Amino acid sequence: MTSTTPSFAELGLPPALLRVLDDHGVTVPFPIQAAALPDALAGRDVLGRGRTGSGKTLAFGLGMLARTAGRRAQPKEPLALVLVPTRELAQQVGEALTPYAEALGLRLATVVGGVSLGRQAAALRDGAEIVVATPGRLHDLVERNGCRLGRVRIAVVDEADRMSDLGFLPQVTGVLDQVRGDGQRMLFSATLDRDVDHLVRAYLREPAVHSVDPSSGAVAAIDHHVFLVHGPDRYAVTTEIAARDGRVLLFLDTKHGVDQLTRHLRANGVAAAALHSGKSQPQRTGTLARFKDGGITALVATNVAARGLHIDDLDLVINVDPATDPKDYLHRAGRTARAGRSGTVVTLVLSGQRRETSQVMTDAGVTPEVTKVRSGEAVLSRITGARTPSGKPLDRTAAATGPKNHNKPFRGLGSAKDDTRTAGTGGRKSRKTNEARTLAEARKAARIRRGG
Structure with a gap:
C-alpha cells in the first residue's frame, strides 16, 4: 500500500462499520476496496476485477450494507442480494459480512442448497435485509413463494465469470x-x-470499472511448477506430497477420482478428506472446518473448491489433474497466496498432457518451472516438502486399499510391479499362457457340468 491510499474513514463508511473493521484488525483498504467503495457507496453500478484474495467481499459488502442501513425488510422481501456460484462461497461471504451487518442492525440470511429449505424460508419470513444465495436454491424459494425480489435495490453478482457460464446464466438473469x-x-x-x-x-448502467490488477495479477505472488511424471508413478508422487508437514489442497476433475485418491491417501496414513458436489452440505461444511483448523491436512477436491474459498496460510495447491481452462487454473491457484502472501502451485503432467497444459498456462499468463520428477527424489521434497507417508491406515477398511507387500517399494496405486512383467521378455508370454490355461480349465468344467 502507498501513503496515498485513503483510510476507511476517508472513504465515508459509517462509524459502526469502522469500529468492526478496527476490531478485526482491518486498518488499510486493499486496492480493490479503495477503488470500488466510493462508487459502491454512491449507488453507482460497479464492474470490478481484483486478484483472488484481494478483498472483493468487503469491496462490495461494505457499500451494500452502508446503503441498506436504517431500512427494514418486510417478510419474504429482502432489500439487498448477493449471488454466488457455490454453497461454500455463500457461507463464506455470509460469515464475512455478518459482524458488519449486526453492527448496523441488519439481518442477513444465507440461502443455499443441501440444507433445510424450511429453515431458510423461515429466516426470510421473519425478515432479512440481506440475502446471500446460490441461484438454484433462491429460484426454488421464489417458485414456492418463499421469497419475493421486487424490493431488492442492490444486487451483487460475485464470481461473475463463473456465473456467466451456460449452467448458471439463465438462473442469474432470471x-x-x-x-x-x-x-x-x-x-x-x-x-x-x-x-x-x-x-x-x-x-x-454506465458502470464504474475498476481493475486493480492485470489478468495475470492473480498469479503474481505464486511460484508455478509443472512436474512431468511417469504415469505409474503419479499416485506415489501425489501421496508423498500429501504426506508433507503442512496442509495441501489437491484438485482432480471428477468426484470418483476425488473419492479414490482420498481412500488411497487415508490407507497410507495421510489425514485426507474429500470435497465435491456429491457430499451433503453438512459434510462439506464439516470437512472445510477440519481443514481450516488442521484436523485434515490434505483436502482432495473437484473445482467446487476453486472459487472464492478462503483458507488462511495455505501455501500449496496441487493439480493432480491439470486444469483444462485458464480461468479454472487461475482460480485453483488463487486458493494460495491469499491477501498478499506467497504460495506454490504444482501441476502433475503426463507425457500426453504436455501440449494442452502448456497452452493453458500460456493463456493464463503463467510461465512455470518445468521439472521431471520421480517419487522419493530430493527435488520433490525441496519444492513441496514431500516425504514418505507413514503407511498406517487411518480407517479400519482402508488397509484393504493399501499395497499388499510392504517389503517392496510402493510406486503408486495401480503401479505395483507385476512379476509377469518384470521377468524379462517372457513375462508377457507367461501371463498369456496362464490366461489360456485358465480358460481351458473353465471350458472343461463346463463340459463336465453338461455331462459331456
Missing part, C-alpha cells in the same frame, strides 16, 4: 429480471472477460 429495475448492480470477479459481456450490457 433473478436479475425480478429485482428493482432502478436499483444498483455490482459485478465482481478475479477474471472479467467476454463471458460477462451479456450481463454487463443487459443489467449495468
